Amino acid sequence: xxxxxxxxxxxxxxRRAGREPAEVRLVAxxxxxxxxxxxxxxxxxxxxxLGENRIQxxxxxxxxxxxxxxxxIGPLQRNKVRYLRPFRLVHSxxxxxxxxxxxxxxxxxxxxPRILLEVNVAREPxxxxxxxxxxxxxxxxxxxxxxxxxxxxxTMAPLAEDPExxxxxxxxxxxxxxxxGLAELSMGMSGDYEVAVEEGATLxxxxxxxxxx
Ligand SMILES: *Cc1c(COP(=O)(O)O)cnc(C)c1O
Numbered sequence: 001x002x003x004x005x006x007x008x009x010x011x012x013x014x015r016r017a018g019r020e021p022a023e024v025r026l027v028a029x030x031x032x033x034x035x036x037x038x039x040x041x042x043x044x045x046x047x048x049x050l051g052e053n054r055i056q057x058x059x060x061x062x063x064x065x066x067x068x069x070x071x072x073i074g075p076l077q078r079n080k081v082r083y084l085r086p087f088r089l090v091h092s093x094x095x096x097x098x099x100x101x102x103x104x105x106x107x108x109x110x111x112x113p114r115i116l117l118e119v120n121v122a123r124e125p126x127x128x129x130x131x132x133x134x135x136x137x138x139x140x141x142x143x144x145x146x147x148x149x150x151x152x153x154x155t156m157a158p159l160a161e162d163p164e165x166x167x168x169x170x171x172x173x174x175x176x177x178x179x180x181g182l183a184e185l186s187m188g189m190s191g192d193y194e195v196a197v198e199e200g201a202t203l204x205x206x207x208x209x210x211x212x213x
Contacts, residue, residue, distance in 0.1 A: 152184025
């Protein structure tokens with residue numbers, strides 16, 4: 001599937017749910033892909049934000065294309081927060097200590113990081129993210145952390161044969177965001193983005209589907 005087909009599917013899913021397709025943005029996940037692959041499979045179709053999940057891999061790519069919009073979507077250690085400045089949005093803030101470290105760094109550098117809190121909705125032991133029971137307290141704490149700009153929530157659904165099996169995960173994250181007055185919902189990957197859009201995703205993080213075929 002190529003990027004235009006993914007966009008068409010996003011649009012169809014939005015319409016099925018009575019949503020405006022323009023409310024949903026595609027983040028092209030470019031981890032593991034070369035610049036040539038990214039040009040061929042993503043950038044020829046438009047200037048989409050590019051999602052990377054490892055700092056070491058992202059740094060040379062950003063250096064090559066500093067004018068692109070980069071999003072950070074991967075797990076992060078606190079001692080790496082100094083590398084986050086080039087990213088327009090950090091999807092994967094998964095602990096208060098990480099949020100505090102980023103806030104301290106950004107305050108010294110004088111910029112406002114835009115962040116999402118990652119929620120482990122399905123409580124999978126191997127996954128990162130806040131436990132659903134702790135999200136409200138985390139949001140309250142992070143809202144007090146200048147100069148962070150908290151924009152919304154992010155989740156990774158469990159792997160599922162049938163994306164209908166994880167619809168509840170997206171629905172639950174959307175309910176949390178609504179309850180907390182947060183606008184951005186980063187949810188949905190190659191296997192489940194259409195269901196995520198039906199449930200309210202504003203950002204879908206799609207990799208594999210853009211580069212296959
Ligand atoms: C790799 C990755 C994606 C994209 O997954 P695909 O299955 O390739 O679409 C989305 N989100 C995160 C956090 C990822 O690490």
